[in-house]
Amino acid sequence: DAGITQSPRHKVTETGTPVTLRCHQTENHRYMYWYRQDPGHGLRLIHYSYGVKDTDKGEVSDGYSVSRSKTEDFLLTLESATSSQTSVYFCAIMGAPDNSWANVLTFGAGSRLTVL
Amino acid sequence: SQELEQSPQSLIVQEGKNLTINCTSSKTLYGLYWYKQKYGEGLIFLMMLQKGGEEKSHEKITAKLDEKKQQSSLHITASQPSHAGIYLCGADSGDDKIIFGKGTRLHILP
Numbered sequence: 001d002a003g004i005t006q007s008p009r010h011k012v013t014e015t016g017t018p019v020t021l022r023c024h025q026t027e028n029h030r031y032m033y034w035y036r037q038d039p040g041h042g043l044r045l046i047h048y049s050y051g052v053k054d055t056d057k058g059e060v061s062d063g064y065s066v067s068r069s070k071t072e073d074f075l076l077t078l079e080s081a082t083s084s085q086t087s088v089y090f091c092a093i094m095g096a097p098d099n100s101w102a103n104v105l106t107f108g109a110g111s112r113l114t115v116l
Numbered sequence: 117s118q119e120l121e122q123s124p125q126s127l128i129v130q131e132g133k134n135l136t137i138n139c140t141s142s143k144t145l146y147g148l149y150w151y152k153q154k155y156g157e158g159l160i161f162l163m164m165l166q167k168g169g170e171e172k173s174h175e176k177i178t179a180k181l182d183e184k185k186q187q188s189s190l191h192i193t194a195s196q197p198s199h200a201g202i203y204l205c206g207a208d209s210g211d212d213k214i215i216f217g218k219g220t221r222l223h224i225l226p
Contacts, residue, residue, distance in 0.1 A: 031212060042122075042218030043159075043204060050212060058213060059117075090158065096216070104149065105206070105214055107159040 003027045006091050006108040009062055014116050019078040022092070022109050025071075031094035032074040033105065034066060036087040038096075039062030081115045088112050118143045118209040128223045129195055137190045137220045139205030145185045147213075149206040162190075192222075194205035200224045210214065 003026035025034060032106060033048040035058075046059030047066040055066050066076045078085055091108040102110055119142045129135050139148065150162040163172045165181035165188060172179050176193045192199055198225055206216040 033214060035216075040218070043206075043214055043216040045213060048213065056211070056213075059215065065157075092210075092214075104160075104164055105151075106159050106161065107151075109158045 004091065004093050004106060004108045006089075006111045007072040008111060010107065010112045012114045012116065013081055015082055016080050019081050019113065019115075021091075021113070022075070023108060025074075027093055027106075028071060029095035030071075030091040031103075032068065032088040033092040033094070034064075034074065034076045035090045035092065035112075036060065036085075037090060038087050045091075046076065048055045057088055067096055078113075083114075083115050086113060086115045118215060120134065120205055120207055120215060122203075122205060125218065126221045128225060129194060129211065130225050132194055135192050135222070137203050137222075139188045139217055140189070141186050141207060143169035143186070143209075145181065145188070145207050146173075146186045147208045148181055148185075150179050150188070150190055151204045151206065153202040153204065153219075154169075155158055155201060158175060162203075187215050195222075195224050197224050 005024045029068045034046040035043045044060045046064050049068045062070050063097045065077045081113050089111045092105040121140045123138045148165045153159045153160040163179045168183045168185045170181045178191045183189045202218050202219045202221050205220045209215045
């Protein structure tokens with residue numbers, strides 16, 4: 001794999017509880033992204049980061065916050081989880097694969113979150 | 117804001133048949149990505165297109181970006197069970213935001 005890991009991979013929580021998902025990379029890439037994937041909606045961008053402490057909102061950022069205190073870690077926090085946030089969350093990093101000049105997204109394996 | 121529309125949403129084809137998936141953008145594309153996702157798994161990078169008229173192939177999969185850079189097609193020749201999954205197109209919508217279409221679900225019948 002490209003050196004990107006997500007944790008936890010599965011989590012079940014209750015409405016109103018805080019949840020933090022972690023994305024860790026070993027590639028030293030500048031850009032990191034958080035997406036959620038839902039049936040009928042495809043892949044939607046939540047937040048992204050273009051450097052340490054530099055983040056911006058995506059298409060569906062309400063109810064989510066992010067932090068990036070170091071290059072390798074990008075955290076996604078649900079301050080008070082709701083059932084509508086039940087989803088599969090994917091982290092991605094942007095960088096050039098070996099022997100390539102083009103930047104591409106490499107995705108983590110996903111984190112399945114269920115909010116009861 | 118830029119939107120990507122994929123068609124068809126779902127596709128069922130007999131093994132051995134050819135098929136095409138389309139991705140249409142509401143704005144000019146400056147980089148178009150194609151990814152494949154096996155059911156319940158992560159996304160795998162297939163190809164990236166940047167130039168109008170560009171065409172790339174990998175094994176039996178060919179992707180093209182039209183001259184006006186607002187539409188891309190993904191063509192699979194002689195489909196196999198291993199081609200089954202969800203195909204997603206993605207693009208840079210500006211400010212390094214990478215957005216995706218809703219995906220096309222491909223089923224291959226033996």
